[in-house]
Amino acid sequence: MQDTELYATLLSLGAGWRVREVRLDMAEKRVDVWVETTEGGNWGCAGCGKVSAIYDHAQEQIWRHLDTCQCRTYVHARLPRTSCKEHGVRQVAAPWAGPRSGFTLLMECRLIDTLKECDVTGCCRLMAISWDQGWGIVERAVQRGRARKEKRIPRYLGIDEKSFAKRHNYETLICDLERGTVEHVVDDRTQESLEVYYRQFAEPERREVKAVAMDMWDPYIAATRAYIPAADLKIVFDRYHVTRLVTEAVDKVRRQEHKRLAAQGDERLKGTKYLWLANEENIPEWRQEEFAGIRKANLRTGRAWAIKEALREFWRYTYTQCAAKFFQRWYFWATHSRLAPMVKAVKTLKQHLANILTYFKHRINNATVEGLNSKIQMVKEMACGFRNREHYKLAIYFHCGGLDLYPATVTS
Numbered sequence: 001m002q003d004t005e006l007y008a009t010l011l012s013l014g015a016g017w018r019v020r021e022v023r024l025d026m027a028e029k030r031v032d033v034w035v036e037t038t039e040g041g042n043w044g045c046a047g048c049g050k051v052s053a054i055y056d057h058a059q060e061q062i063w064r065h066l067d068t069c070q071c072r073t074y075v076h077a078r079l080p081r082t083s084c085k086e087h088g089v090r091q092v093a094a095p096w097a098g099p100r101s102g103f104t105l106l107m108e109c110r111l112i113d114t115l116k117e118c119d120v121t122g123c124c125r126l127m128a129i130s131w132d133q134g135w136g137i138v139e140r141a142v143q144r145g146r147a148r149k150e151k152r153i154p155r156y157l158g159i160d161e162k163s164f165a166k167r168h169n170y171e172t173l174i175c176d177l178e179r180g181t182v183e184h185v186v187d188d189r190t191q192e193s194l195e196v197y198y199r200q201f202a203e204p205e206r207r208e209v210k211a212v213a214m215d216m217w218d219p220y221i222a223a224t225r226a227y228i229p230a231a232d233l234k235i236v237f238d239r240y241h242v243t244r245l246v247t248e249a250v251d252k253v254r255r256q257e258h259k260r261l262a263a264q265g266d267e268r269l270k271g272t273k274y275l276w277l278a279n280e281e282n283i284p285e286w287r288q289e290e291f292a293g294i295r296k297a298n299l300r301t302g303r304a305w306a307i308k309e310a311l312r313e314f315w316r317y318t319y320t321q322c323a324a325k326f327f328q329r330w331y332f333w334a335t336h337s338r339l340a341p342m343v344k345a346v347k348t349l350k351q352h353l354a355n356i357l358t359y360f361k362h363r364i365n366n367a368t369v370e371g372l373n374s375k376i377q378m379v380k381e382m383a384c385g386f387r388n389r390e391h392y393k394l395a396i397y398f399h400c401g402g403l404d405l406y407p408a409t410v411t412s
């Protein structure tokens, strides 16, 4: 087989195209392939598809293709231009590459696969492309994926806020809890942020939403009440956020008590922060004895901790009624603990109880989606390398959007 024939086959060149020349440069580890049009090809106008004669050929373009063994491989071609009465002179699209891409379709797919596995910098190093080229692939892939995505509102929504860069920058993430995808990312965490998302859908569509998991965050509650019919039966305050509120109260009690004890030269609480915050079974074995000792010491922190641990029982109930009864007993205990931060936290929970109990009907929370949170966390960590917020958002769509990212004409 001739080298030109070999490459015509490898590139899957169809009718109208052939390989004119292949050049191998072993010193540079590089293969260059020149592709040209043949006589008698059928060329459609890019505007209407009507078969037209070739008017002329555009300047030579070069596309990077998948490597040939250890050699970087480039495809060169002068694309034909047609002349149509209606659309004038137009360039014919290359069958091996997408518009405005410096890569062939197969190479673009390989780059997308690589970008899914590591960050942009890592991909650029592995594939020997520039950061801008790598980022361009991400941008185009997300654009394609979002344009193709069916416009529908998920039945089970998860609303979550994520801080970005400096602590007080937030993004609101709207997730599909059934598919485990991020549907939409919008700046800030205001009522408007969430309403922007809801407004894309007509009322009959919004009515189909069965439940929405979220933090006890007034702007999200207000937006959901404004746009989701029967919202009060559908809002589920997320287990993670409920637990966090109580855990933070334990930490406040510990800080106050440590300060008081330390003033008397008692350093027992020093270095114990994470023992109180962790779930009991997650305390490392080598600290269990120490922790058991300090828990028996009748400290205020120990009492706050016991209240926090008891709340875990709450989520195990099957029936709303039983869970509500448990909460009443737990609430009585906590409010009589004389631990001010704990009393404050449980009063907040009591205020929101109706929509904490909805959990027992809908059984959703933002952590239901295995893997989604860790993926978002990974994107957040990579985000250190991102230049701005738009990059961060695009990366979330790329990694967590469940989008069809590949160029259209690739079927293999």
Ligand SMILES: [Zn+2]
Pocket (backbone or CB within 6 Å): 045, 046, 047, 048, 049, 050, 084, 085, 086, 087, 088
């Ligand atoms: Zn035309």
